[in-house]
Amino acid sequence: MENVLISNIQRFSTKDGPGIRTTVFFKGCPLRCKWCHNPETHLLSEEIMYNRENCTLCGRCVTACPEGAVKIENNTVVTDTKKCTSCQKCTEECFYNAREISGKSLSFDHVCDIIERDTAFYSESGGGVTFSGGECLMFPEMLTKLLKFCKSRRIHTAVDTSGFSTWEVLENIAPFTDLFLYDIKAYSSSLHEKLTGVPNSLIWENLERLAQKGADINLRVPLIEGCNAIDEEVAKIAERCASMGIKKVNLLPYHDMGKYKYTKLGREYDSNSMSTPSDEKMQKFKKIFEDYKFTDVKIGG
Numbered sequence: 001m002e003n004v005l006i007s008n009i010q011r012f013s014t015k016d017g018p019g020i021r022t023t024v025f026f027k028g029c030p031l032r033c034k035w036c037h038n039p040e041t042h043l044l045s046e047e048i049m050y051n052r053e054n055c056t057l058c059g060r061c062v063t064a065c066p067e068g069a070v071k072i073e074n075n076t077v078v079t080d081t082k083k084c085t086s087c088q089k090c091t092e093e094c095f096y097n098a099r100e101i102s103g104k105s106l107s108f109d110h111v112c113d114i115i116e117r118d119t120a121f122y123s124e125s126g127g128g129v130t131f132s133g134g135e136c137l138m139f140p141e142m143l144t145k146l147l148k149f150c151k152s153r154r155i156h157t158a159v160d161t162s163g164f165s166t167w168e169v170l171e172n173i174a175p176f177t178d179l180f181l182y183d184i185k186a187y188s189s190s191l192h193e194k195l196t197g198v199p200n201s202l203i204w205e206n207l208e209r210l211a212q213k214g215a216d217i218n219l220r221v222p223l224i225e226g227c228n229a230i231d232e233e234v235a236k237i238a239e240r241c242a243s244m245g246i247k248k249v250n251l252l253p254y255h256d257m258g259k260y261k262y263t264k265l266g267r268e269y270d271s272n273s274m275s276t277p278s279d280e281k282m283q284k285f286k287k288i289f290e291d292y293k294f295t296d297v298k299i300g301g
Contacts, residue, residue, distance in 0.1 A: 021129060025134060026133040028139070034270060039265055049102050050099055051099075067087075131158070135161065140173070143159075160220075174210065174215055180218065249296070286299055
C-alpha cells in the first residue's frame, strides 16, 4: 500500500493516551455507533462537507462540478452523493470555505514526517503517537509499517481501537504497540449490535487474547443515557475485564459536540434519544469498577 486515506492528524493532543501526542485518524470504520462524534471517518472514501453558515449561494460550486452533482435548492447547496466523484473542483472554486473534503490520501513518508516534527514534545511529556480512526485496524499494512517506524525512533505508540478485527491483525501489531486504548461499548452482543451495527463476540475474544499476551490495556467505555448507561451492563463489563487482569479504564460520558459534522455531511443525528449521564450516575459507575479492583478509574478522556 503506497498511500492511505487519513481523516485528520491532530498534533499536541492530550486526550488520546499519556503525555502530548500526535493522533493519526484513519478514515474508514466497520461500526456505526449511534453516538459517534467522528462521522467523517466512517466511509472508505473522500466526502464533501458543507458548512451552510459560510455559504453565500454564489453558485460557483454548481458551475464547477463536471458531474452535475451540485445544485441549489431551497436556499441551500445540495450534493448528489451518487454522482459526486470527490474531484474537489467545487471546493477549489469556493471562496468562503463552505465546502471541504473529508479525507486525504497520504503516503507513509508524509505521515512519518508529521510524526517526527514533535519528537521533543513526546520526550518531555511522556507522550507519543496514537493511531485511531475510524478504525485503524482496517489498514493493517500501513498501520504496522507506521508502528515499526515509531518504535525505530523510540516513540511511544498507542492504538485506539474497537477491537473489531481478526486476531491475526492484533497479534501482528502487538509487539510494536505500547498501549491499547480498547473500546468496550456493551457487555451483551445483542445490545452492542443494536447500538453499533455489529455483534461483539469477536471484540471480547480479541481483548482476552491481548490480556493473555500481557498487553498494556486501557479500557475506554462510552456511557450514554438511552443506550448503554445501565447498571447491570456496566457491572458485567467490569467483572469480565477484571477477570482478565485489566486495571485501567476511562469512563466517557456522552457529548454531542460532533453533531454539527452530521449536518455538514448531510446526515441525520438522533440526539433526542441520547443524553449525558448525571454526575451522580457517573460516580456510581466509577465505584463499580473500583469495587472490581480496578486501580486506575477516570471519568473522561
